Amino acid sequence: MRQCRQCAAPAAIHMRQHRLAFCAAHFPAWVVKQTSRTIRSHRMFGHSERVLVAVSGGKDSLALWDVLLELGYQADGLYIDLGIDAGDAYSATSRHKAAAFAAARPDTRLIIVDIAACYGETLAEVARRKRDIQRPCAICGLIKRHEMNRVTLEEGYPVLATGHNLDDEAATLLGNVLYWQSGYLRRQWPVLPADETGLARKVKPFHRFYERETAAYALIRGIDYIHAECPHAVGASSIAHKQTLNQMEHAKPGTKMQFYINFLRAKKEGLFVPFEDEQITLNTCAQCGQSTTAEARCTFCRLWEV
Numbered sequence: 001m002r003q004c005r006q007c008a009a010p011a012a013i014h015m016r017q018h019r020l021a022f023c024a025a026h027f028p029a030w031v032v033k034q035t036s037r038t039i040r041s042h043r044m045f046g047h048s049e050r051v052l053v054a055v056s057g058g059k060d061s062l063a064l065w066d067v068l069l070e071l072g073y074q075a076d077g078l079y080i081d082l083g084i085d086a087g088d089a090y091s092a093t094s095r096h097k098a099a100a101f102a103a104a105r106p107d108t109r110l111i112i113v114d115i116a117a118c119y120g121e122t123l124a125e126v127a128r129r130k131r132d133i134q135r136p137c138a139i140c141g142l143i144k145r146h147e148m149n150r151v152t153l154e155e156g157y158p159v160l161a162t163g164h165n166l167d168d169e170a171a172t173l174l175g176n177v178l179y180w181q182s183g184y185l186r187r188q189w190p191v192l193p194a195d196e197t198g199l200a201r202k203v204k205p206f207h208r209f210y211e212r213e214t215a216a217y218a219l220i221r222g223i224d225y226i227h228a229e230c231p232h233a234v235g236a237s238s239i240a241h242k243q244t245l246n247q248m249e250h251a252k253p254g255t256k257m258q259f260y261i262n263f264l265r266a267k268k269e270g271l272f273v274p275f276e277d278e279q280i281t282l283n284t285c286a287q288c289g290q291s292t293t294a295e296a297r298c299t300f301c302r303l304w305e306v
């Protein structure tokens, strides 16, 4: 039986990639401390800055919100209700989890954006109407990114934090490498600075944690989160990539971490630097005012054209 590094009690979690184990009493403090180190080492934000956390009702984002509050940050939540319901009331349930988390912490605020109420259609409805869109996932990221950026800027938050963990980042990296998506590889980083084109600063303070660690944190802290996957996730390539990486991790503990962390190191050393002549012309969307490569209206605004 493994013992806790701190108190020698039986361990509740063993992180083979770190050769580290903790009991349930000492693991949450380790997560909080590691997150604080990550925030500082990547200069993600300071204590005087208000942070907006994008919450999905899942374990990672609610755990992140909890950790930021534990660290004394002024952290609020943003929930984007896409109206997903494949007979399972997925959005309604996840929205309820996010709202319950916020209600139990009176000093925080949860901003809810209801896509159908704002734009007239749910994610599935707009995807069905647009013939060239094969599945809701094809536009889900676009809608979430647009709305996260809009609310962050409109509500005056200097930074937006997302709950992406190492499993998410490693799966994204594997997908980017498999198809040599050089543009995405150049941009993949735990901090994306705000820029003059109107993009808010985005940070991923959990990018060094395995998914099982954020799940263990949520469980030990008694955070009530939605366990179900989004019903549209069935067959998603990101899930296949996660499974592949988990098989490799099982055969050789630490593989997943090395794959991603060494990528970050290689980038720091100059791999995937932007081409000097890489000039993208950006215009301002005539409707929403966000930056776009399109001539007049951005892809997001064109989604709602009937």
Ligand code: Q46
Binding pocket: 136, 137, 138, 140, 141, 230, 231, 232, 233, 234, 236
């Ligand atoms: S939420 Fe959206 Fe995922 Fe659901 S519709 Fe697809 S992309 S699977 S992260």
Ligand code: ZN
Binding pocket: 004, 005, 006, 007, 008, 009, 022, 023, 024, 025, 026
């Ligand atoms: Zn202990």
Ligand code: ZN
Binding pocket: 285, 286, 287, 288, 289, 290, 297, 298, 299, 300, 301
């Ligand atoms: Zn627009």
